[in-house]
Amino acid sequence: MxxxxxxxxxxxxxxxxxxxxxxxxxxxxxxxxPPPEAMKMADAPMEEAVAAEGGEAAPETAGAVQYIAYSHSIGLRIPVAAIEPTMQAHIDACNKAGPAVCVVTNSWLNAYSEDQASASLNIRATPVWINTFLGGIEAEAEAVKGEVTNRQTTAEDLTxxxxxxxxxxxxxxxxxxxxxxxxxxxxxxxxxxxxxxxxxxxxxxxxxxxxxxxxxxxxxVNMSQLSVGYETKTDPLSQGALEPLGHAFGSFFYNLASAVAAVVTAFAVGLPWLILIGALLWIWLRLIWPRIRRKKPPAA
CATH class of the missing domain: 1.20.58 (Methane Monooxygenase Hydroxylase; Chain G, domain 1)
Structure with a gap:
């Protein structure tokens, strides 16, 4: 006890x-x-966001430590021939940095046709590596005659x-x-x-x-998340740009037959009702209406 x-x-x-x-x-x-470098790089995007909105950063409390987890996403629109090489170059750069700095968590590539494709790449990396990557991504897109379509950064306070x-x-x-x-x-x-x-x-x-x-x-906190999306930049003179017109001509007779079939179906469904309505009108006009007229008194 x-x-x-x-x-x-x-x-x-x-x-x-x-x-x-x-x-x-x-x-x-x-x-x-966390390491001072990581905290500096982690705080930088938030300070830039506050400055961009015209606000002022809140004064830091002496001795207080904040733990912020950042997530970044960026979209690229580049020619279809450059999608796979560009994504592979990003994967190689991440693998070259080593697992302690950068890790590829997911990647996929879909080729819909010769002129249409899309891809996605998800990475977890240190804030320093991600800031370096984002700093040169716009020039990299312009080098392959593409563009950056969107950027987004979100922060989650885990303190x-x-x-x-x-x-x-x-x-x-x-x-x-x-x-x-x-x-x-x-x-x-x-x-x-x-x-x-x-x-x-x-x-x-x-x-x-x-x-x-x-x-x-x-x-x-130490490894931020980065998502990169790749989509096709269509060439106005490419075969893919004229593909909808080719489909329209190729489906001309099929669409015509479908329209005629719809008319025939509508006629077949409505024919019994037309016969019934016609019969009722004939009975009304030939049998009922004359009797009603005969029963009316002559006008004074």
Whole structure:
């Protein structure tokens, strides 16, 4: 019984310590700060966006750390012959940088015809690599007689989530150490040992889960996401530009036959109704209407 009381008291103390650790983590968390280069490059797009809107950036709180996950997307309209080489060059540049700097997460290419194709490329890379890539993409598109059609940058603030997850992880580690001390100093009976070991296993699982979550969150901050879309820039004199006209002439007789078939179908559906309406009109005019006229009194 004393052992259970001690275990409960230790858990309560750890929870209180966790609350204090969480409060202190919100005030200052220098150990969680990402590399200065990454933070500078991550903050740059947001500052540029604020400046572009004519606003002023909010003053930074002394000692505060922000964790921002950026996502970028850009669209290119280039000649069909340049789509695959351009996308492959981007893939090669990412692979050359290495997995610690850039990773290709998804890519696909669809060729609809000789003059129509589209492609997409998704990348996770450091803010420095992505800013360098975006800085030269417009000149690269112009070099192949293409253009940039759209740009978009979105930011997600993960500061609260990361700090809270880190504080919970530290609290679980403290609880793990305390339970291990209790197991070593106060073995107790078999039932108490089993209960304590089950609690230790639960804490270990929670530590593993929080560690994975924290690593994923930090990865989102340190490695931004980039999506590149490629679409065809149609040449007015190409064969593809005249393709709709060719389809129209090729389908002329088919469309004519379809129109005649529609007329015949409409006539076949409406013919019984025409016969019925004609019969009713004949009965009205030949049989009913003359009798009505005969029954009318002569005008004075």
């Amino acid at each position: 004393k052992f259970r009381v001690s275990l409960a008291a230790a858990a309560s103390a750890i929870v209180l310590a966790a609350c204090g650790a969480s409060d202190r983590a919100y005030e200052s968390s220098p150990a969680m700060a 609260v989530t990361i700090i809270d997850t880190d504080a919970r992880l530290k609290a679980q580690i403290l609880l793990q150490e305390r339970i291990e001390e209790l197991l070593a100093d106060r073995p107790g009976n078999l039932g108490e040992l089993l209960e304590t070991q089950r609690e230790l296993a639960r804490v270990n699982g929670e530590i593993d889960s929080l560690t994975s979550s924290l690593a994923a969150l930090r990865q989102r």
